[in-house]
Amino acid sequence: MALVTGFAALVSGFEAYMQHQRGAFKDPFMWTPVALTPPTMLAAAAGLIKPKASRGPLRLLSLAWLADGVVGTVLHVRGIGRLPGGFKLGQYNVVIGPPIFAPLLTAMVGVLGFCGSLLRPEVAPSRLAVVLAPTKSKRSSSFGQGVSRERFQQVMALTTAVFGALAGGEAYFEHLRGSFNQRWMWTPVWLTPPTVVAAIAAMRSARMAARVLPALSIAAFADGMIGFLLHLRGIKRMPGHFTNLRFNVVMGPPLFAPLLLCSVGLLGLIASLLKGKAD
Numbered sequence: 001m002a003l004v005t006g007f008a009a010l011v012s013g014f015e016a017y018m019q020h021q022r023g024a025f026k027d028p029f030m031w032t033p034v035a036l037t038p039p040t041m042l043a044a045a046a047g048l049i050k051p052k053a054s055r056g057p058l059r060l061l062s063l064a065w066l067a068d069g070v071v072g073t074v075l076h077v078r079g080i081g082r083l084p085g086g087f088k089l090g091q092y093n094v095v096i097g098p099p100i101f102a103p104l105l106t107a108m109v110g111v112l113g114f115c116g117s118l119l120r121p122e123v124a125p126s127r128l129a130v131v132l133a134p135t136k137s138k139r140s141s142s143f144g145q146g147v148s149r150e151r152f153q154q155v156m157a158l159t160t161a162v163f164g165a166l167a168g169g170e171a172y173f174e175h176l177r178g179s180f181n182q183r184w185m186w187t188p189v190w191l192t193p194p195t196v197v198a199a200i201a202a203m204r205s206a207r208m209a210a211r212v213l214p215a216l217s218i219a220a221f222a223d224g225m226i227g228f229l230l231h232l233r234g235i236k237r238m239p240g241h242f243t244n245l246r247f248n249v250v251m252g253p254p255l256f257a258p259l260l261l262c263s264v265g266l267l268g269l270i271a272s273l274l275k276g277k278a279d
Helices: 002-022 028-049 051-081 086-096 102-118 127-132 149-177 183-202 206-236 241-251 259-278
Strands: none
Touching: 002 028, 002 051, 002 102, 002 241, 002 259, 028 051, 028 102, 051 086, 051 102, 086 149, 102 149, 102 259, 149 183, 149 206, 149 259, 183 206, 183 259, 206 241, 206 259
């Protein structure tokens, strides 16, 4: 969980920096996701080495990411409303204005980090404890601070569904700017409905968690990696190629945006593995 949190923070922070650089950081709030990225990555790294060291800082930073995602969404909606025509031309302004779902996608860092900060290493019960409590079910084994493994799996599956829908929606609007001039642009949009449905079904169904959700999660991860390579190729095809990288990365296809789909795929795999153990 710490590793996935650090990865999501890196992707989200880099994309926020590049997208907000287009707007020349006119609003001080544009700096907040960028400023939150380095300490979150450090806290996640500490969690890999010594879990206790990251619990407090990672939890606070995660709450800050959640608040920042909500505030960012309000500011992006306000920005769309301030465009010529406002919401009367919503179909056009939502596409060419501030990405409406992007701040909520950065909130995924907060959800991951908060869940990760609550978890504790699972300790096998002693033989004496088994003798004293022989009727205790495996389902009630603690996983975190009094949270059952099954409940945690349900949270991960629900998180996969929510952020999968947001990632697919953001991909739709971003690719609509490019008029879907390549067939690959449709793949994250096509993957979104079945992935969301499978994640929701996996909250209750072991079969969906064991068979369908892992396959769709792997497909989402692979599609994110392919999208990253295609965006990189798009930047290379711009005037100046990589010799003008600083400008082309800002004005070209959002380089790390497809990797958010990879994060959704990782979440789905975590949810499917936990369901298998819970059952």
